Amino acid sequence: MSLASTEVLSDVDAAVRDVARRAQVASRALATASRGTKDAVLHALADALVAASDELVAANAEDLDRERAGGMSPGLLDRLALTPARVDGIAAALRDVAGLPDPVGEVVRGQTLPNGLRLRQVRVPMGVVGMIYEARPNVTVDAAGLALKSGNAVILRGGSAAARSNEVVVRVLRDALEAQGLPADLVQTVDPWGRAGGVALMHARGLVDVLIPRGGAGLIRTVVAESTVPVIETGTGNVHVYVDASADLDEALPIVMNSATQRVGACNSAETLLVHQDVAAQFLPRVLAALAGADVVLHGDAATIGAAPDGVAVAPATDHDWATEYLALELAVRVVASLDEAIEHIRTWSTGHTEAILTNDLRASERFVAEVDAAAVMVNASTRFTDGGELGLGAEIGISTQKLHARGPMGLTELTTTKWVVTGDGHVRP
Amino acid sequence: MSLASTEVLSDVDAAVRDVARRAQVASRALATASRGTKDAVLHALADALVAASDELVAANAEDLDRERAGGMSPGLLDRLALTPARVDGIAAALRDVAGLPDPVGEVVRGQTLPNGLRLRQVRVPMGVVGMIYEARPNVTVDAAGLALKSGNAVILRGGSAAARSNEVVVRVLRDALEAQGLPADLVQTVDPWGRAGGVALMHARGLVDVLIPRGGAGLIRTVVAESTVPVIETGTGNVHVYVDASADLDEALPIVMNSATQRVGACNSAETLLVHQDVAAQFLPRVLAALAGADVVLHGDAATIGAAPDGVAVAPATDHDWATEYLALELAVRVVASLDEAIEHIRTWSTGHTEAILTNDLRASERFVAEVDAAAVMVNASTRFTDGGELGLGAEIGISTQKLHARGPMGLTELTTTKWVVTGDGHVRP
Incomplete structure (x- = not known):
């Protein structure tokens, strides 16, 4: 149900749909990768982030300076800040994700029907996961790590306050993916298109399989109202x-x-x-x-x-x-x-x-x-x-407060879908 | 995330939100009902439909006459038509649903954590299910039966071509629910508000938990584009x-x-x-x-x-x-x-x-x-x-072609969500 055929697209929409198409193609390389391959990649990404620590902290300092001058509160500045110790922590979290079981390939249900058809409902990656979040550079890495481990490509839209930090994080991750022989387009950002890029991501139905907003109530409300891509609502807890x-x-x-x-x-x-x-x-x-x-x-x-x-x-x-x-x-x-x-x-x-x-x-x-x-x-x-x-999920990409697909803390399993595999011997329907 | 506080509602929006609020209250009576109660209700609904067969066929004849005069094709007229035999078939399908296992209460996952917390992830009803469909009166009953069996209230928006048929079907079902001591508002329709009622249903986020469109590509595209309620896309198969x-x-x-x-x-x-x-x-x-x-x-x-x-x-x-x-x-x-x-x-x-x-x-x-x-x-x-x-699901409310929540044929399980139940002995987080 692509909107492309019925609507005139803006340049940003077209560019972001192109990003999403590349993500879709890249995701295929990972969808059938073994757990061993994926875990090795996560360790390589962690190594690359630690190796780039100085560069990351320097880029982050630019964000901090600009936002401090702009009047950002000390609490938010603290959430935005990267230090070498925090970069180590972010890398360690990637290694923890590598240590988690792989949800892909799990047989959810299965049986042989009276007519002899063999049924399996198997867990498979979603494909392309979109994340829209605020000024926390650690979310950039967390989201990429969880998406990759569950076999997905990820498209990120971070807060503008973390623009320089995210730019460097994404470049480091993409270079490390290529060094591992995987497509860099498994991790992409629409930040260069700013707010319009985020909106275009919300409209990339048919190319982006799920969109997860993480942040304040305002952000989540906007995504829910604007998105034609299926959304998992996270967050507000009264x-x-x-x-x-x-x-x-x-x-x-x-x-x-x-x-x-x-x-x-x-x-x-x-x-x-x-x-x-x-x-x-x-x-x-x-x-x-x-x-x-x-x-x-x-x-x-x-x-x-x-x-x-x-x-x-x-x-x-x-x-x-x-x-x-x-x-x-x-x-x-x-x-x-x-x-x-x-x-x-x-x-x-x-x-x-x-x-x-x-x-x-x-x-x-x-x-x-x-x-x-x-x-x-x-x-x-x-x-x-x-x-x-x-709750023993090992990692979390957010806490869903909706009832569809995922409810409560979302881990790797919640970034997958299922596929029915039906095997016969020339079976036709009577 | 109610829209009510931030937008001026039309009269139709307000009326449909009221319908949805009543559905939410009614759904609580069913959410904790035993399988025995729910199955008895489904048999009572089947009995009531068969008893009202003449009235249903007469109402349907009005729809058929009007649509035939309006130039509806023979194929569509056939899908719209009710006969005493078809009413019997619709009632039999309800009894079949009564015979299916109840998904509510199933423990999906569970463990005792090292700290002694007992975890259970339990299947529970969605709450309020919305169905938007075209001119097939049997879908009215199928949808109500599957929703009730899985512990949900249902709000229906049928095609205008089946208006009289659906009006009588809904009245018969509501009377039968009341006769069973359950709230009639477990089954409601927004057909009296026509197309605007359907659109209002798509906007009743926070009150309607999921919306399932069933019909042609045009209907589904409209619902996907317009709805702020989470949608499960059904249908198109190339x-x-x-x-x-x-x-x-x-x-x-x-x-x-x-x-x-x-x-x-x-x-x-x-x-x-x-x-x-x-x-x-x-x-x-x-x-x-x-x-x-x-x-x-x-x-x-x-x-x-x-x-x-x-x-x-x-x-x-x-x-x-x-x-x-x-x-x-x-x-x-x-x-x-x-x-x-x-x-x-x-x-x-x-x-x-x-x-x-x-x-x-x-x-x-x-x-x-x-x-x-x-x-x-x-x-x-x-x-x-x-x-x-x-595929052995016993019944089907549609075939999902999206990856979120349900993929492929949707049965009773797909009309439920889950709830984490966490039991401790004074546990606090360190």
Whole structure:
């Protein structure tokens, strides 16, 4: 279903479709490569990045200087920064990916039918994976490594703030691929065409098999609205922790603290704490004091405000608080009358990322697991475990909050599709 | 990622979002229902349709009269027509779906991590499934049956040509659901809002979890371009059969005939025959004569035209022929110099639906299977086997030609997603 035949293409669209066509051709070289070949390539890419460390850091310094002058915040500058140690870390992550099992070739289902036809549904690479992301040069390498390991070509569109860094990273990776006898076009970028290149990538349906946006809500919303290429939506996590009437409160306290404060910029951090009214008087003073002690800005309903110990400030929570993914040391707290009220609150405000119940009641845990609709449901565990590494996937290209194809952390398997292989002996359909 | 907050909605958009919200609420009643409950409901729906047979046939007659007067072709009128026997058949299909295993609750993956966290990835319903299709009232029931069995609510948009038929079908299904104590809103239609209702359904992102268009290429292209809801693209099959140098030609002949002529309106029918030059002189006269004898209109390259026996007309094939899904008794034929040339031809023109090789050469079959990128690859079998029923899925809601989520025939499993359930004992992330 190419759009080329029915629409007049801009020069950028045409150029990016050409990039995608080259990626498609290049992907064929990798689709049938053995795991040994692919792992050797990943090690070679890691070596090449380490060898180019000085050059990478110098290019990155140009990005940092420009963005610092442009007023980028210290937090974002830190995410953008490359140091020799960080380059080593990025290379080490590539070697870790080389150590993971290869999903390609796995037989997902298979049987011999009564008529003698032999069926196999086999995992195969997607083909061409597009990644649109913000100013984190490590994502450039991560995405390339995961795509290559799963047999795909990748087309990258990084944030303009990392333009020089990404330019050098991509050149180093492409040179290393060629040195390994593989097509350089397995890794390409549309950054030279800037924002228009990203939009053209979203329109390259039929050439790009999947597009994965990674970044803030604005970026993801744009990609979802604009793309005709199938998108896997990642990211936004408005995450709840519900402390049930039967919860072990000594266990609940560290789980709440871990969920809410360990790494507030992560999408699996908690935004809202729901506490059953039967344990509110006992639990809220403790947890609010602990949260305030960790510099967490608190918002609460009237019952929560009433339960706050002296010296702990709790501002009245509004619908804005229930709806917001803070990505900051900030938490909304509400007292609920029942498990049903907790589930109803979550249904109203959840983004379907991660929801947790802390309970010792088997039926309550089972109802919560069954009735809460999210990529991950935690029982007596921190919400921070929704992560490819923590869930044993070995690596992660993002966390899907949609239901199609992949839900939750996406690893190598999620970068593959399947193919039915049907073998007969002259079988025709009656 | 609701659009409601950022865009001014039309009345139709608002009304359809309301339909979708009711579907979402209704879906919760079914998401946790047991297989026994769901199967009993499907039998009750089948009973209700049979009981309403006269009313359905009468409503259908109104559609038929109007469309006949409007000049609808006899083929399309036949697809639109309901008879008491067809209503019985539609009801029987519902009972067959009741007999299939329930995908919900299947544990896809699971393990206990070294830190003691217990992981399960469990199959759960999508939630709300949207179906946009053309004038076939049986699809209304099929889609509802498959969606309900897999625990989903369904929102339907049928072709306007079947408006009266679908109106009665939906009413009968909704009444039967209520009689079973389930929400009628598990089955809804946006047909009252006509084309605008269909477009609004495509925009109901965040409320509708997946949209499946079923119909001609035009319908599918529109849905893909317009929808912000994730779409599973179905359908177009530009299907090739390659007769290798080593093929058993006595076996190849019936496979080609079956692929090319058994049901030409189906997407798994063959459009192009590729013949290796080493067997062209032997095979082409036989197969061309057989095809011509079956009234197949033939197009061919120069070598094919040269090999045609007396009295068999073969028109020169153009790029248009290589590109076209005929959906008619029509076939393009080309002689290729090698397996590579066959694969290259398929790569150029394939829509990724079904491709077949007829061969006795193990390495040739393995290369074809590995290098041809399609939902289904047949070895020594008719292309007509790409079908949910034939591949043992029991039922089919469409055949996906995209790589995301579902590829090839889609059954009940493809109408589900997964949920990670993570159980700990106070686990926090270090």
